[in-house]
Amino acid sequence: MLKRRGTTRIAVMAVAAGVFFAVATPGRAQGPFERFRRPVAVASDDALHLFVQRLKGEEQTVAAWRRDEHGSWSRVAELRGDYSTIIWHDGYFYMFLKTSVVRLDDQSFRNVGHAEWWFNWRPQAAMVLDGALMAFGAGPDGGLHLASAPLAMADEAGASRSSHFLDADWQRLPLYQPGPGAPRCIDVRTLLAAESRWVFWVLDRHQESKALNVAELTADGLGEPDTIATARDALDFAVAEHDGRPMVVFASLPARLREKNLLAYRVRKNEKWPPFHTIESITNEPVEQTFEMVAVTWEDSVHLFLGTEHRILVSQFDGADWSVPRSVLADPVWQWMVDHLIWLVAVAVISVIGLIVSLVRNRSLPRRVEIAGLEYTLASWPRRVAAYLIDLVLIVLVLAALATYAGISSWVELLIGFSVLELLYFSIFEARTGHTFGKRAMGVIVVSRNGGYPSASEALLRNAIRAAADTLAIPLSWLGGSFVLLNTRGSQRLGDMLAGTYVVREQKE
Numbered sequence: 001m002l003k004r005r006g007t008t009r010i011a012v013m014a015v016a017a018g019v020f021f022a023v024a025t026p027g028r029a030q031g032p033f034e035r036f037r038r039p040v041a042v043a044s045d046d047a048l049h050l051f052v053q054r055l056k057g058e059e060q061t062v063a064a065w066r067r068d069e070h071g072s073w074s075r076v077a078e079l080r081g082d083y084s085t086i087i088w089h090d091g092y093f094y095m096f097l098k099t100s101v102v103r104l105d106d107q108s109f110r111n112v113g114h115a116e117w118w119f120n121w122r123p124q125a126a127m128v129l130d131g132a133l134m135a136f137g138a139g140p141d142g143g144l145h146l147a148s149a150p151l152a153m154a155d156e157a158g159a160s161r162s163s164h165f166l167d168a169d170w171q172r173l174p175l176y177q178p179g180p181g182a183p184r185c186i187d188v189r190t191l192l193a194a195e196s197r198w199v200f201w202v203l204d205r206h207q208e209s210k211a212l213n214v215a216e217l218t219a220d221g222l223g224e225p226d227t228i229a230t231a232r233d234a235l236d237f238a239v240a241e242h243d244g245r246p247m248v249v250f251a252s253l254p255a256r257l258r259e260k261n262l263l264a265y266r267v268r269k270n271e272k273w274p275p276f277h278t279i280e281s282i283t284n285e286p287v288e289q290t291f292e293m294v295a296v297t298w299e300d301s302v303h304l305f306l307g308t309e310h311r312i313l314v315s316q317f318d319g320a321d322w323s324v325p326r327s328v329l330a331d332p333v334w335q336w337m338v339d340h341l342i343w344l345v346a347v348a349v350i351s352v353i354g355l356i357v358s359l360v361r362n363r364s365l366p367r368r369v370e371i372a373g374l375e376y377t378l379a380s381w382p383r384r385v386a387a388y389l390i391d392l393v394l395i396v397l398v399l400a401a402l403a404t405y406a407g408i409s410s411w412v413e414l415l416i417g418f419s420v421l422e423l424l425y426f427s428i429f430e431a432r433t434g435h436t437f438g439k440r441a442m443g444v445i446v447v448s449r450n451g452g453y454p455s456a457s458e459a460l461l462r463n464a465i466r467a468a469a470d471t472l473a474i475p476l477s478w479l480g481g482s483f484v485l486l487n488t489r490g491s492q493r494l495g496d497m498l499a500g501t502y503v504v505r506e507q508k509e
Contacts (some may be wrong), residue, residue: 372451
């Protein structure tokens with residue numbers, strides 16, 4: 001018959017830890033990884049800029065980065081807003097937001113002008129042409145639309161810091177209007193190449209395919225369109241100028257994720273579009289997928305930016321070859337995982353092999369142990385794993401409830417919270433009854449060297465080692481604990497050895 005030990009000290013520690021966990025938690029949630037969305041590359045007279053939507057938990061900002069003469073990138077501004085496209089003209093950035101256009105100084109990134117946007121479609125591309133700011137977008141009617149307004153008031157408003165630098169009404173012109181059953185426009189890009197203005201747009205043919213069309217924009221409207229790419233699924237593309245000629249880089253999503261060569265490009269030559277060339281140097285990493293891309297011409301090279309889940313990469317085209325993509329922006333944790341992928345895979349393979357060898361060796365070890373004159377059957381590794389998984393589900397549910405209540409999503413805070421809850425949960429229940437819910441369900445119990453339930457200090461010591469290891473690296477701590485208990489005569493983890501405890505099959509009276 002096992003006897004109970006007092007748990008007053010553990011109860012006091014639990015209350016103190018719970019109060020600290022709830023009070024010390026910041027209200028603003030922070031996500032486990034930093035994500036970058038909707039990259040926009042903009043070339044000015046003397047620099048190359050990259051704007052990205054930066055997401056981290058509930059925080060959402062626009063980060064502006066500038067490339068220096070050595071090729072290094074530095075963040076130069078943090079802005080608020082949900083942009084759809086950004087262009088540069090004559091010393092200013094024009095950022096199109098949901099319902100307005102904002103003019104920013106290209107050095108300070110301060111707002112020096114503002115114009116209202118009253119259409120029911122968002123601009124997906126823009127350019128300045130003949131003294132007018134022109135925006136292009138796909139409307140809800142499936143048409144391709146153009147809106148323009150003069151920049152005559154821009155300089156005057158910039159000097160006076162007026163809130164509205166465009167006083168004239170926006171003029172709207174439909175470039176393509178689908179009839180009944182006709183393909184709908186879903187995406188638009190524009191390009192200034194030498195003296196020509198080009199418009200690229202994607203038509204959705206519903207069940208048939210997506211088609212990428214291109215046409216030159218003249219004073220009379222769009223010229224005769226060419227269909228230069230088709231895809232069964234989504235169609236992603238980027239446009240840039242190369243040697244005064246329009247160039248398009250395209251990829252089909254998600255089919256491209258299954259292909260080794262995920263990108264292809266075409267450069268217009270002699271008023272024709274030659275066949276596509278595949279880009280051999282740009283392939284998907286085993287742990288990454290390319291979701292977004294944008295291209296821009298700067299210093300006689302085409303810079304193609306590729307957006308993955310947690311970083312932005314860039315590849316340069318010099319007219320003959322594309323460079324191997326290098327990272328421009330990256331979440332530090334994800335970048336470390338990418339850089340150490342081979343090492344992580346090797347550790348996983350070695351760990352699995354070691355676990356299998358340990359399971360085989362464990363079959364030759366004694367399965368019974370004498371404690372305080374009584375003989376017990378040691379709990380098997382599968383039972384202990386199953387019991388722990390049951391307890392793990394309960395801990396995660398409690399942690400999720402606390403995190404939701406306190407507004408926590410930081411992976412560091414969640415990991416620390418998990419370790420604290422794990423320590424308190426196992427220590428309190430094992431000191432009181434020798435069981436946790438999982439152990440009771442699997443018919444196993446913790447016994448101290450004197451034959452009773454673990455004391456408060458023994459329970460804390462037994463579980464402190466595991467909680468500390470889980471804080472550093474959960475998978476490795478679980479594997480390490482399994483290796484130790486499978487290769488010791490008493491099936492003890494390191495915490496069991498220090499506390500003098502055993503996990504055995506419960507003996508029914």
